[in-house]
Amino acid sequence: MTTEGQGVHCVDLERSFESGGVKQHVLKRLRFDAEPGQLTMLIGPSGCGKTTLISIIAGLLGAQSGHVRVLGHEVLGMDPQQLLQMRLKRIGFVFQQYNLIWGLNAAENVAVPLVADGMRWPEAQERGAAMLRELGLGEHVHKLPRQLSSGQQQRVAIARALVHDPDLLLCDEPTAALDARSGHQVMELLRSVAVRPGRVVIVVSHDQRVFGFADRIAEMDDGVVIRVEDRVPNPNAYSSGHP
């Protein structure tokens, strides 16, 4: 089922970079769809264009041609201020290296998107702490990032991505820097908390151990999506490392 207005839809997307006078086509008339209520996993070898694609979807990067419809809005050519507002209010990000602010404690880190949107610190911090408690991190609310394990830091980052209840969650290799157990916990968290009706969740990964968490797998190679598989999530199916 396609809910055209609320998902992410890329049509004939082209993006190239020029380096040293050589033009490199990273995305080649790419088509990609991600639907609300599903966890869509974007997989493929390094350099195939996965990161470029989610950067364009997030409005952080432009494209030479094509259409990118995100949550009912055409992103390419959108006013920068509108893009900023859309990211602030409707998109959540989870990064491979967590990208937490080192000087802020866990609750304050989670509160950052709310504060950036104008909420006052005490209220935002309380919301951040509540989000952490919801994610099972209640005892780490006042800890600084350096006092947390890698897995805990990534869970704080997920809390930050979800605190403003976004309609689109973009996760870039969320388990790449984690051991198998922590990676599994992070994906379980994403599966159980992030995926809900009306929210699009896109996870970029080439960690085969977590493929089983996906509702849809889109495989990319050399700038195009070469395979799309809709499936019933089965977290244990790929834990052995076989797709």
Place this chain on the structure above:
Amino acid sequence: MIRVALAMLTHDKAKYIALVAGIAFASLLISQQSAIFWSAIRSSTYGVRSASAADIWVMKPNVEILDLADPMREGVVNQVRSVEGVHWAVPYYQALGMVRTRQGSFRPVLMIGVDDSTLIGAPSARMVMGDVRALDQPNAVIFDVSGYQQNFPDLPVEIGVEVEIGQTRAVVAGFCKAPPAWGGQTVLYTKRSLAVQMSRETENTVSFVLAKAEDGADPDAVAARVERETGLKARSSARFSSEIIEWMLKFSGVAEFFGVTILMGVVIGIAIVGQTFYLFSVENVKQFATLKAIGVGNRSVLGMIFLQASVVAVLGFAIGVGVASLFFAYFGPGTGGLRGMNMPFAVFAGTGVFIYIMVVASCFLSIRRVLTADPAIVFRN
């Protein structure tokens, strides 16, 4: 986003301290050297400022500064008095003298001989012990207290002590505060007649004629008339002061000497502050990029960087200028070569403005890097 900016600034304590210390060091270097320079230049006009009752100085045409006077005959005083617009005129004498210490060695002093009858030119406002009227007593002298302590460490700082100057017995009648002469000599005040006697001068006993313009008359205009009618050089006090400073800057070498030091302070300051703050901002590019990806606008990012710059600038400046002030508070009242030196408000404010401009300038360089940073770098390792 104030808390986020401050958290980013202070989370790495070592770097934060290095940043503030760098700015503090630059502030200290610039403010201290500028203040020493300012004090040294200002001390060269001390005599003019201390004879505040007079507003015209008359001297031989070849004289350019106070310390290089060419004495004249006494008759010039009446010549000046006779010029229209001159309310009064008195002689002023200065010469180098030799003070014999208790150990028998000699120390040079700059003797300033003020008019015997009016005592115009005496340091009445800067007396720390005694009164200038005590100069009326026989063989009375008033010493700069710091110079006295330096030359006579064995003698008590008290009125009535006897010293030998130019084979003449002198009695200390009081103490004042006066910066050392340009050549470093201690300054002492006495009546002109005694100063002449102690310097063993017999003919040319007037170094300058101090005059006062009549009420309502422009001192510069009266000085010009004195020049025309006497053939001597005459300057209003204000103009004489500025010409002395100009001469000092041009011929004394002080401008080059301190200029190089101050310039070094500025260059080192720019290097330390600029590089440290630039590196700090560049190291935080990824965190700023994360904030931009989340949806924080460039204006907020700019505000955060300016806040960080302002905090380190104000803290570093306060510490640096504070240490410089302590330096002058300790050495200024002492008896060493830095006696009488202090930090004027202009140096304090000027250093503050300069440090802030320096930090903001390096801030601009780093801001460019942050603002042009591709937010998509947050997706890269």
